Amino acid sequence: MSETTHLAALLHGAKDVRLEQVPTAAPLPHQVQIRPRATGICGTDMHYYSAGKNGMFVVKNPLVLGHEAAGEVVAVGSDVKALKVGDRVAIEPQRPCSECKQCTTGLYNLCSNMKFSGSASADPPVQGSLQELYCHAAEYAHPLPDSVSWTEGAIVEPLAVAVHAVKRSGLQADNSVLVLGAGAIGLLCAAVARSKGVKNIEMVDVDPARLEFAKAQGLADTIFNIPLRPNEGEEKVDFCMRMAKDIISQNKERLFETIIECTGVETCVNIGIHAAAPRGRVVLVGMGSPMQSIRVGSAAVREVDLISVWRYASTFGTAIDLIASGKVAVKPLVTHVFQLKQAAEALDVVVAKPADLIKCVIVS
Template sequence: MLGCVIHDAGDLRVAELPVPVPGPREALVAVRYGGICGSDLHYWRHGGVGDFRLREPMVLGHEVVGTVVSYGAGATGPAPGTAVAVHPATPCGRCPECADGRTGVCRDTRYLGSAARFPHVQGGFAARVAVPAEQLRELPDGLGLRRAALAEPLAVAVHAVRRAGDVTGRHVLVTGAGPIGCLVVAAAKAAGAARVTVTDLLPEALRYAAVAGADTLVRADDPDDAGWPDEADAAVEASGGAAGLDTCLRHVRRGGVVVQLGMLPPGRSPFAGNLLVSREIELRGSFRFGAEFDDALHLLAARGEFDGLISRVVPVREAAAAFELAADRNRSCKVLLEF
């Protein structure tokens, strides 16, 4: 079978891989679509994500959907042939965070296509993937595989919005209109936000934010743009840049909440810390998700605007071109590989 394997920065290979055999309590899934994530692009461009560095070849991909093929010993789940999404995380279930219900920050989790631990957890960008059967989620009625491929990044966005607190009737600022930022827009609107303002440097990215439901679009490099909010109630930093965090801190109201969702560069990042003090702003991190994966699937089934965020579907044999496209925010939002 074909799979996408990253060996080092800039060294992505479409290779013939052995078809896995599901082990005890595992399911074998025929992957149909895999979404190229920002973290996949970081592994491809830089050989790592934040502080997680490649130490061995790794199959990329954690945004995967497909159909059930078979089960290993002791495993049960949706019948073979059923369309499913794969929850990419396997929390340990034993650490203090898991005991507290915060499985998204489990200290010993296994996450598809992640170099956070060694040996790395191989990902789902392959024609067949064996995963714990408990990670399968049958798609809700009316949800097709193509749109369901957005479930993982949408779950990230839903979790980030919840980290901001109750946004019902509130004004939310989002910095960064990449795929995650656009999904934060949709998640905030679905959670009842009255107004969502989005900033980005690129007009094409802002166009996708409008598709997601943004009310106000702001060019981040134009301080005179009339759309800049005086005081948003909450802000989600989705660009992964220190400048975006600075923007959030300066445009959220006194006593407001800023959620850092974008993965910042490795090492220390400067930020306007005095504003946290003088304005009593709450700065919260947001990392992955837990049960929000199931909520994301139902949200995708209920709303059709998400289709407009999928820029292109590319055959796996053309993965190199797909990664180039996904990395060019002037030409794309979410790019899917088809297996």
């Protein structure tokens, strides 16, 4: 009997994506087999593609990227009751162990034995969705209403990040909110804040086009274009203080109760601390250099909280509802669409970062 195969985009190393036939696995009892219809590409995929690694995770065996996906259920494992063939789902790419202390107390994003789709963190890697067929635990395949398109479905995962970040921030509707970084995650965080009734959002970025986009989408009331580097001879510390002052003056001198930092850049983290109101909260969403110089003194004297976030737990349902109800419009964020066969081309575009790129999605 000949083995069944399907097409996959395999990353063999830096800038080396090949379309190949791979063996098709049948779903395990707790899994569903999914035909991915749309996969969003983000910074993580970009790192794997451009360098053949993401931080300390190196591509040793061919890796199928893709962890922001929506697709159609084409087969179900013997134990699966909640899903059936033909169902449309958004895929939550986390594969927690479901047995450790975090998993049994609802903090499964912090699972000690976490595996993640489209990541080389495990060896052999856990393959992602840039392929024609893909098996995933039914528990982490969330039903998608017919009113949500496939490409919108691919934005559920990054929106789940934003929902978790805003939840951790303790944001209130009357807060003044500062979002540092107007990329996809920053825009989605602003959108979630808006859905909570926030009327005062300032967004900051180095790219004026992104800021204009945020404003045009109604996600920012005020914007501030931050220069890439300090003035000549200006100390970093002074630069951060000066930027914070300018950002606050843009907001009619009002300090920010909630700061959502989506760049991971040390300067921006410090600007966030300086711009925070007493008892304000700085949420660290962006993943930057693991070692940074942070003005803890400035935070301490005003009881500013630094809050970390790691992916999400139990936020996919909320993210899907936000899209389905129209409270968060994700369609305008999808600026580039490619077919699975153009996976390498799509990844090249994400690496090249054209000015109009917000989110690139691969459909099949």
